[in-house]
Amino acid sequence: MTTVAVLGGGRIGEALLGGLVAAGHDPATLLVVERDTARADDLTGRLGLTATDAADAAGRADVLVVAVKPQDVQGVLEAVPFGRDRLVVSLAAGIPTSALEGWLPDATPVVRVMPNTPMLVGRAMCVLSAGTHADEAALATAETLLAAVGRTVRVPESQQDAATALSGSGPAYLFLVAEAMIEAGVALGLPRPTATELVSATVDGAGGLLTAPGNHPSLLREAVTSPGGTTAAALRVLEAHGLRAALADAVEACRDRSQELGATYGA
Ligand SMILES: NC(=O)C1=CN([C@@H]2O[C@H](COP(=O)(O)OP(=O)(O)OC[C@H]3O[C@@H](n4cnc5c(N)ncnc54)[C@H](O)[C@@H]3O)[C@@H](O)[C@H]2O)C=CC1
Numbered sequence: 001m002t003t004v005a006v007l008g009g010g011r012i013g014e015a016l017l018g019g020l021v022a023a024g025h026d027p028a029t030l031l032v033v034e035r036d037t038a039r040a041d042d043l044t045g046r047l048g049l050t051a052t053d054a055a056d057a058a059g060r061a062d063v064l065v066v067a068v069k070p071q072d073v074q075g076v077l078e079a080v081p082f083g084r085d086r087l088v089v090s091l092a093a094g095i096p097t098s099a100l101e102g103w104l105p106d107a108t109p110v111v112r113v114m115p116n117t118p119m120l121v122g123r124a125m126c127v128l129s130a131g132t133h134a135d136e137a138a139l140a141t142a143e144t145l146l147a148a149v150g151r152t153v154r155v156p157e158s159q160q161d162a163a164t165a166l167s168g169s170g171p172a173y174l175f176l177v178a179e180a181m182i183e184a185g186v187a188l189g190l191p192r193p194t195a196t197e198l199v200s201a202t203v204d205g206a207g208g209l210l211t212a213p214g215n216h217p218s219l220l221r222e223a224v225t226s227p228g229g230t231t232a233a234a235l236r237v238l239e240a241h242g243l244r245a246a247l248a249d250a251v252e253a254c255r256d257r258s259q260e261l262g263a264t265y266g267a
Pocket residue numbers: 007008009010011012013033034035036039066067068069070072075076091092093114115116117168
């Protein structure tokens with residue numbers, strides 16, 4: 001079985017490790033490098049895996065997953081003593097494969113991934129792009145790993161900023177919508193726990209419909225909307241307030257910010 005070392009046992013690192021354990025990956029083949037020792041102890045206690053240092057991880061792992069904050073990636077990679085070939089899978093937002101390759105020994109295969117936080121419940125959308133030296137086998141290895149925590153899709157690296165604007169940051173847009181709906185329900189007199197349950201179940205159920213094979217958002221919206229009915233009254237207001245334009249501008253702003261962050265790493 002592939003030995004995987006995750007550098008950074010924070011939210012995303014824990015989600016990946018927890019997903020791999022839940023998917024049947026032998027904890028004896030999972031390593032975490034986490035500088036917060038209390039956190040490392042918590043992870044090893046709960047997941048049965050091993051906490052170690054970067055040198056040991058680099059010596060033992062076939063795949064090194066980078067799950068520290070973007071500003072910590074260079075330091076972490078440059079501290080790793082690379083003795084043999086291994087695949088590096090980076091989950092760090094905005095850092096191009098060219099920068100990652102520059103911090104690693106020549107010809108290291110690198111796969112850049114934009115995950116999202118539904119990884120915490122095994123329902124991530126992970127968007128993958130191969131670096132210069134990552135061949136089909138390297139991409140397939142990364143996909144197999146990430147399939148333990150959700151879905152995967154490959155894109156050319158030039159599309160990573162746009163992908164970030166949809167699936168990477170997208171959960172936050174939907175949580176904002178959920179918050180606003182809950183507040184609106186409370187304003188109409190619903191108890192907060194009831195409003196929260198109604199909205200959470202609705203978002204979950206709508207997501208289930210949306211991801212069912214053959215469904216399309218326009219058709220699903222039509223199916224809810226009786227002519228002259230309640231939904232039509234609500235949609236008219238949303239359109240009048242420019243919901244589509246607001247989302248288009250938000251996605252573009254996110255893409256632009258992702259490009260700006262990438263430029264600081266030489267993208
Ligand atoms: N939170 C999100 O929605 C998304 C996050 N990402 C990316 O995932 C990565 C991780 O993000 P989070 O898990 O949210 O961050 P986090 O802050 O929860 O976790 C990072 C962990 O790395 C540890 N760490 C930092 N430097 C270290 C070092 N030198 N050696 C060992 N451990 C070290 C920290 O103690 C911390 O536990 C980031 O690069 C972020 O861009 C990507 C997509 C979505």
